[in-house]
Amino acid sequence: MSESTTISPGTQTNDGSKKMLIAMVGIGVVCAFLIVFSYEGTFGRIEQLKAEALEQAVFKVLPGITKTGIFELTPDGKFIPSDGKDRTKTLVYAGYDDQNTLKGIAIEASGQGYADILKVLYGYDPVSQTIVGFYVLESKETPGLGDKIEKDENFLANFNGLSVALSENFTTVINRVVPVKFGTKENTWEVEGITGATISSRAIGNIIGESTATMIPLIYQQKESFTSAPNTPTK
Amino acid sequence: MNPEIKNIALKDAPGSTDEFIKGLWRENPVFVQVIGMCPTLAVSNSAKNALAMGLATAFVLVMSNVLISSLRNFIPKQVRIATYILIIATFVTMVDYSIQAISVDLHKNLGAFISLIVVNCIILSRAEAYASKNTVSKSAIDGLGMGFGFVFALFCLGSVREILGNGSLFGFPIFPETFQEWIVMILPAGGFFTLASWLLLFNYFKLKKAKS
Numbered sequence: 001m002s003e004s005t006t007i008s009p010g011t012q013t014n015d016g017s018k019k020m021l022i023a024m025v026g027i028g029v030v031c032a033f034l035i036v037f038s039y040e041g042t043f044g045r046i047e048q049l050k051a052e053a054l055e056q057a058v059f060k061v062l063p064g065i066t067k068t069g070i071f072e073l074t075p076d077g078k079f080i081p082s083d084g085k086d087r088t089k090t091l092v093y094a095g096y097d098d099q100n101t102l103k104g105i106a107i108e109a110s111g112q113g114y115a116d117i118l119k120v121l122y123g124y125d126p127v128s129q130t131i132v133g134f135y136v137l138e139s140k141e142t143p144g145l146g147d148k149i150e151k152d153e154n155f156l157a158n159f160n161g162l163s164v165a166l167s168e169n170f171t172t173v174i175n176r177v178v179p180v181k182f183g184t185k186e187n188t189w190e191v192e193g194i195t196g197a198t199i200s201s202r203a204i205g206n207i208i209g210e211s212t213a214t215m216i217p218l219i220y221q222q223k224e225s226f227t228s229a230p231n232t233p234t235k
Numbered sequence: 236m237n238p239e240i241k242n243i244a245l246k247d248a249p250g251s252t253d254e255f256i257k258g259l260w261r262e263n264p265v266f267v268q269v270i271g272m273c274p275t276l277a278v279s280n281s282a283k284n285a286l287a288m289g290l291a292t293a294f295v296l297v298m299s300n301v302l303i304s305s306l307r308n309f310i311p312k313q314v315r316i317a318t319y320i321l322i323i324a325t326f327v328t329m330v331d332y333s334i335q336a337i338s339v340d341l342h343k344n345l346g347a348f349i350s351l352i353v354v355n356c357i358i359l360s361r362a363e364a365y366a367s368k369n370t371v372s373k374s375a376i377d378g379l380g381m382g383f384g385f386v387f388a389l390f391c392l393g394s395v396r397e398i399l400g401n402g403s404l405f406g407f408p409i410f411p412e413t414f415q416e417w418i419v420m421i422l423p424a425g426g427f428f429t430l431a432s433w434l435l436l437f438n439y440f441k442l443k444k445a446k447s
Contacts, residue, residue, distance in 0.1 A: 016311065016313075019311050020311045020313060020314045023306075023309060023310050023311055023314060023318060024314055024317065024318060024321075027306070027310075027318050027321055027322065028321060031321055031322065031324075031325035034325050034326075034329060035325055035328050035329065038328070038329040038332050038333070039332055041332075042332040042333060042335065042336040045336040046332070046335045046336050046339075049335070049336070049338070049339045050339060053339050053340075138343070142422070144400070144418040144421050144422055145418075145422075
């Protein structure tokens with residue numbers, strides 16, 4: 001350092017670099033504070049909005065419920081009540097009516113769609129052993145074509161009484177849910193596709209098929225663990 | 236009011252209105268400069284999306300113009316672009332969080348385009364061409380003018396595309412049930428058609444004005 005001060009061109013470069021360094025670091029620090037500040041300021045609200053959106057979706061896929069309870073799937077295949085804060089765990093949402101009777105269970109599922117990962121929520125009624133509701137949580141499907149999976153009434157009607165009946169020992173779904181072409185639905189376990197949204201609607205059929213094949217036997221075998229409603233605020 | 240301030244205000248008034256109108260109309264970023272085309276074509280498929288995107292960009296534009304112009308004597312020339320991007324990215328991140336906090340649905344619709352405001356050429360061009368050479372107040376007005384020019388342009392596209400492509404405006408149906416939607420208008424191709432039509436209209440008026 002002491003040597004460079006004696007050479008004038010060197011000093012100039014040093015000064016220039018110092019100025020650049022100070023400017024970049026200074027502005028970087030200010031920007032970092034601004035970002036952290038806005039992150040901290042909005043974090044609670046964003047989490048709350050996301051939780052609300054999911055809660056509303058649960059009410060949409062389980063008709064006639066007035067309160068919900070969150071359960072998480074433990075690594076050994078048991079369902080235990082959860083606060084729902086840890087989103088990395090597999091969570092299911094049980095829905096109850098005013099008399100605290102279990103009306104159904106909402107299950108999240110996801111898979112590859114046409115544009116990106118599709119995230120859906122479906123409602124399962126263990127009494128009738130059918131899917132009773134369906135809702136798209138996240139989708140980036142083509143507007144006007146692929147996004148019909150969210151709006152097409154004929155398609156959504158598939159998920160009103162979609163059969164996921166279990167075999168006698170309750171370990172497998174007798175007829176796995178499968179997507180079929182528009183106009184060829186013959187059985188209650190088939191998901192009729194949409195013309196003009198073939199890939200997206202087929203993806204939904206496959207996502208539901210895959211998820212129900214693993215989740216429904218697990219849930220049905222332990223349906224007693226859901227019968228007591230955890231104390232959650234009513235809606 | 237203090238007479239001195241009044242004088243300054245009067246002296247400044249025509250200039251600042253001009254700065255504002257310039258961005259809004261004469262040098263409209265979309266219709267005249269034809270820059271920032273990526274978000275213009277991508278998120279103008281409904282009036283609501285267009286308005287939200289426009290306002291987000293306008294906010295970033297004003298804030299970055301103000302900060303860059305107030306630091307213009309402090310930022311060395313060699314690192315100016317890096318510094319501008321840093322400042323712009325900060326405001327974009329803030330907008331991103333704010334939109335998520337306002338509505339999850341809206342954030343879902345705007346998708347990746349919010350983050351892409353960072354590389355929107357309108358913002359960097361205003362920072363480089365205007366804010367780095369002018370005073371804070373002038374830069375703020377310039378940002379406001381350009382920002383609202385962008386909002387206006389996006390709204391022009393978004394409303395036409397939503398009306399024709401979805402038969403509604405801001406989600407409210409405006410045509411009878413029998414109306415057959417022009418799906419193509421909300422698909423990417425519709426963005427090009429609508430932009431071309433607006434540019435045609437704008438240039439027609441410009442030529443007509445130049446002749447008279």
